[in-house]
Amino acid sequence: MNQNKRIQIFERWSAANPAPTTELIHGSPFELLIAVILSAQATDKSVNKATQPLFARANTASAILALGEDELRTHIRNIGLFNSKAKNIIKTCAILVAEHEGQVPRDRQALESLPGVGRKTANVVLNTAFGELTMAVDTHIFRVSNRTGIAPGKTPLAVERALLRHIPKRFLKNAHHWLILHGRYTCLARKPRCPECLIADLCDYRDKTAAAV
Structure with a gap:
């Protein structure tokens, strides 16, 4: 994919959703950190269902320690x-x-020295809580990056580095959210919704799906 196409893709996503954010409900960097730790191999919906009553009881590190592991x-x-x-x-x-x-x-x-926090979780927190220009590559972003041709790579780290290299800086703060939302709702794993896709004409995916008859 050439850089002009990448720019057009992110311009379209930016126009359609100028202020994207995570779907994990949180009110502080700490709440976000806990929610992201819980989100591994779980849906954001299930995490939000659990954290809303949890954070009403305890939403700081000291409060959760006081709560204890059994109650948590x-x-x-x-x-x-x-x-x-x-x-x-x-x-x-x-x-x-x-x-x-x-x-x-x-x-x-x-x-990354915190238990349960790896590179992906650290990138989410740095980007969403602190506005750092990081890229957290989950299964959705890995799929979208490879399938569309935006940033192909054989490993999440390779895709992360390619995204940081290819995405224009003005889009980097929000790029993680646009990519994950695109993978979650449009560029689905089994049957991507190509007829509804905002970037279908720019995407390099060869096996685009057709509209249902």
């Missing part, structure tokens, strides 16, 4: 891998209190 587990029991996530969240909250005055650090290395 009851709030997130309908989310996949809730046992390991509860353990990681308690450990993460303990580190935040002990080393960061209870605040979420605006630093990749510090974020």
